[in-house]
Amino acid sequence: MQDVxxxxxxxxxxxxxxxxxxxxxxxxxxxxxxIYEKRRDFERLAHLYDTLHRAYSKVTEVMHTGKRxxxxxxxxxxxxxxxxxxxxxxxxxxFFEDExxxxxxxxxxxxxxxxxxxxxxxxxxxxxxxxxxxxxxxxSGKVNPKDLDSKYAYIQVTHVIPxxxxxxxxxxxxxxxxxxxxxxxxxxxxxxxxxxRQGGVEEQCKRRTILTAIHCFPYVKKRIPVMYQxxxxxxxxxxxxxxxxxxxxxxRQLCSSAEVDMIKLQLKLQGSVSVQGKAYHKITFFNHR
Numbered sequence: 001m002q003d004v005x006x007x008x009x010x011x012x013x014x015x016x017x018x019x020x021x022x023x024x025x026x027x028x029x030x031x032x033x034x035i036y037e038k039r040r041d042f043e044r045l046a047h048l049y050d051t052l053h054r055a056y057s058k059v060t061e062v063m064h065t066g067k068r069x070x071x072x073x074x075x076x077x078x079x080x081x082x083x084x085x086x087x088x089x090x091x092x093x094x095f096f097e098d099e100x101x102x103x104x105x106x107x108x109x110x111x112x113x114x115x116x117x118x119x120x121x122x123x124x125x126x127x128x129x130x131x132x133x134x135x136x137x138x139x140s141g142k143v144n145p146k147d148l149d150s151k152y153a154y155i156q157v158t159h160v161i162p163x164x165x166x167x168x169x170x171x172x173x174x175x176x177x178x179x180x181x182x183x184x185x186x187x188x189x190x191x192x193x194x195x196x197r198q199g200g201v202e203e204q205c206k207r208r209t210i211l212t213a214i215h216c217f218p219y220v221k222k223r224i225p226v227m228y229q230x231x232x233x234x235x236x237x238x239x240x241x242x243x244x245x246x247x248x249x250x251x252r253q254l255c256s257s258a259e260v261d262m263i264k265l266q267l268k269l270q271g272s273v274s275v276q277g278k279a280y281h282k283i284t285f286f287n288h289r
Contacts, residue, residue, distance in 0.1 A: 006032060013051070019218075020068055022055040023176050063174065064259070069110045070179040071218075074117055075160045075187065075211060075226070077103045079137075079145055080129075080153035095129055095153035101145060103226040105160065105185055105213045118157045129153050141189055160185040163210050183216045183224075206239050208232045 013028045029048050036044045062068035080095025096102075108117055118136055126134045137143060137156035148154055162178060163186035172178045189207045192199035209231050213224040234242060247268075254265050 002035065006035060017051075017055070020058075020062070020070065021176070021180070021218075022058045022062075023180075025055045026052060059176075066175070068175070070176070072108045072110070072112045073160050073162070073185055073217075074106045074108065074114070075103055075156075075158040075185065076106050076117075076121065076223070077101075077137075077143065077156040078154070079143060079148055079156070095133070103211070103229075104223040105211065105217070105226060106223045107217050107219075108222075114157060114159050118155075121155050121157065125153060125155065140187060158187050160187045160211065162186075180218070181216045183213045185211045185213070187211075201240060202236055204236050204239055206234050208234060 009028055009032050013025050016022070016024050016028065029052060033045065033048060036048070078096040078099045078101070080100055106117065122134060122136055133151070133153055135152045135154050137154050140156070140158040143154075143156060162182045163184045164172060164178065169178075187209055189209070190197055191205050191207060192203045193205065194203065198204070209229055211229045212227050214227045215224050217224065250268055251265075254260060254268060
């Protein structure tokens with residue numbers, strides 16, 4: 001029985017290696033190493049410690065290069081109120097049945113673009129309901145089901161990013177820690193009080209939506225239902241401060257690397273350190289007294 005458990009644990013470690021989650025391999029080996037030590041199985045111990053050495057070397061490598069991509073996340077919502085299975089007027093059911101009106105967080109591999117997951121979901125449900133009955137909602141804002149045509153199945157896909165409060169960011173210092181055991185996600189929508197999407201700096205607002213999933217990613221499934229969501233509206237000066245704070249954080253992260261990537265830094269500086277831009281913010285917000 002113990003040998004079966006050992007074999008399964010080593011398979012887990014192999015899976016973590018393939019998933020590029022090298023930081024977790026040590027937690028698995030902590031369960032295995034004492035058993036091999038008790039057995040005086042020095043050959044297996046040598047193998048395990050060699051794997052640990054390579055795992056931590058990979059951690060150092062990916063932290064230096066920044067090329068490890070542990071997933072992209074999307075909010076997917078389904079809307080579909082009826083589906084005519086037969087010619088009978090009474091035989092009507094929902095397109096998505098119990099999933100009508102529900103939201104999920106989908107985890108996709110690497111850098112999956114929004115267009116790819118949208119096309120895949122559209123094809124999946126077009127094959128099920130018929131292409132003429134499926135429509136994609138391009139807008140990321142809140143959907144009122146009453147405004148939708150009940151004859152169609154609607155799918156809304158929005159790119160989201162992991163969300164952390166300041167205290168969490170202080171505890172989650174590495175990129176891995178900020179992509180592991182995560183259940184809160186965020187997306188933002190620009191708006192103005194005049195009803196337009198985009199406006200000048202002095203009128204640009206944005207609505208930040210924070211979604212909380214039932215479970216944490218990574219998970220045994222690639223999608224997790226959204227438990228609840230919270231909205232926060234930022235006024236124009238808060239939007240300007242938020243944008244500048246993000247730029248400062250990005251610059252700080254680039255400059256804190258052991259070897260600064262000068263090309264990335266130069267590209268980032270071109271869009272961040274603009275005397276004219278910062279002066280415009282100053283004129284806009286401080287000349288309205």
